[in-house]
Amino acid sequence: MRSSGFLYGLTALAKAGSAAYTLSDSYPTGLDFFNKFTFYTATDPTNGYVTFVDKSTAQSGGLIAAESDGSTYIGVDKTNVASGSGRKSVRLTSTASYTHGLFILDLAHMPGSVCGTWPAFWTVGSDWPNNGEIDIIEGVNLQTNDAMTLHTSDGCSINNSGFSGSLSTSNCYVNAAGQSSNAGCGINSASSSSYGSGFNSAGGGVYAMEWTGSYIRTFFFPRGSVPSDITSGSPNPSGWGTPAALFEGNCNIDSHFGAQQIVFDITFCGDWAGSVWSSSGCTGKASTCNDFVQNNPTAFDETYWRINSLKVYKSS
Template structure:
């Protein structure tokens, strides 16, 4: 019906609505019949835009029918019944915009689903889908759709970023746990296999067993007069000369300590029908002196071939030189760099001295003023009566000899820091009467100390030390017992060295063992009138006494079972202790 009515209308009757809808005519009520109908510009909507024009035409037909009704009523004024088609068109545009927004929103939802399905690392596929789906050249009317798409895309990016961050957090947490485990494993491995450099922290192991015929392999015989500093009244001879005149020889005897050791091991000493013990004979080293026509006696000075910077040094002495004029010593030094590299006297006796002493000699800057309480059983030597350098008047102030500096003005020249075994009877004549003893010195820079012991008689030697000495000759290392000073009684001398002490550990380095017997000289000779009062009545000097009483030196000899040197195993571990 509407279509037939619209078809029967004349062009002039349809003009007003067309003009107002199309925007032409400038408000005129008439139009040339030959003039073409204004064309609406098609939007990118396609078929949807065509549908919009159809709706407009239907509204036009409806208006024409109303106009016919008005004409029938006799109303000739078209201006009063004119319907404003512009408002209708604007309303349709709004409807069109809402539809487009809904379509864009639906497309955005679909795009979001497609993007979420893409792998996080597949950037190329993501870009391709975005390019195919999004129309970046949007018209102003589509600004809201663009905003909505941007918002949704931002949400997608936030979701993806959150997923990635969560994944990274889990990954980092796992890596941290793994790293912690690796660190713990590295510490354990380092404790067992790597360890810090230059840190001997394991148990002691035997590096030198100086016994019997092998004893001299570890030393060289110094030949010549005594040093200027000692100035002893002797001449040191070569190995050949010493053996020729029988002042250096090896004997084999039953060892009292070996019997004690065998008893500890559960072994028995079988006595045969003749009453002789079947105990093994052990080698003993004898070092003596011999008179000469020229006056100075011939003696022996053994200088070690190996240099040390640490170690545990043990000497088993059965007899040592003693008596007026004697000055025996077993010590560590570096003569070429004395006193820069230090000196440690392990065993040293002067004349009738009866107490074991250990002395340290260094350059300036080494004092024993910070010895911890309860670390030693002995005491310190004294320095009293030192003459004043300017006036020469003796200083009677009582001082302990704790300064190791050889030129300390308040101590005797080269006195050093000296620890004394206060038990007494541990040196010289008294020691020999007990059958000797064992001296031990531990030089341990890692644990920052030097410690010294003396055990006499032999039945007072700690079991661990007895087992270590007697098992040193075992060919199988596993059968040997290693010494452990922590199982021994407290030392009589304790010298703190190294970091956080008043004596740098570098004051002692590159030293070698020396075993010698000097006579008189700068120490024993200077004390001749103090220590040898009866002898000094008949002889003016110590040297005259040596020349005039050769028979008095029958006791001036060493009898040594062995020297044993240990160093801590280089087990490169922090936690081995």
């Protein structure tokens, strides 16, 4: 048997020599962006205090828009006291599905670190969790650092090495013993400019998620540190250094991750933001998460995505 050090060296060499990528799919900006997505309008599966609206309702209500600089705006109702199932918001699912690739999102703004909010940018397969879920950007309430997570069926766990963030949980199985329900395997970013208000104060930035048959990894680049090969449209992760998150270990990636669709959403309270309300630093605002979200529409002025570009690349 060869030493683990030797095998680790081979893995590192394979990553360092990974091929450059060529463009597979480029999402248009402005209102045309939404032509490549469907609007989810069913009940929130995470039990959020939210009403997901259709395209016409979102556009007439100002929840989606084309900004003057050509970027794409995705937000929530920040005018009205909420009623019914909750505050109006948008959840988008791409019409296209992808298997492996490099997903690069350039954001001018993401939902800020605001009590009651739970935004996410992620990918998901059919028959959840059997075809996996990859959470690229996610957080709740006053969170400052991005939470990157995989959710899978049984038999997938990751190593605590090869990334700059900090491991929160190592078993990707949604019902893993000894972990909270649906915790998955999680890595928290080391950067306080990777999520929410800190991200916006720093001028935004770029997220890149690389998915291969051997590993899944996520990179975060603040606005002033985006690699030139990304801006030139010829991305090559081999020159990007240590990723924010590396999901690799005792896990056959291809058996746990099938074709994925891209999702943007903003929900409120629910299974995560609501369940940690009492420990989130938000309890001084209202006794419950739902109560705060319902009655304070102007609190969500910063709860929006502003997308400069979204591109998907395939290995060349």
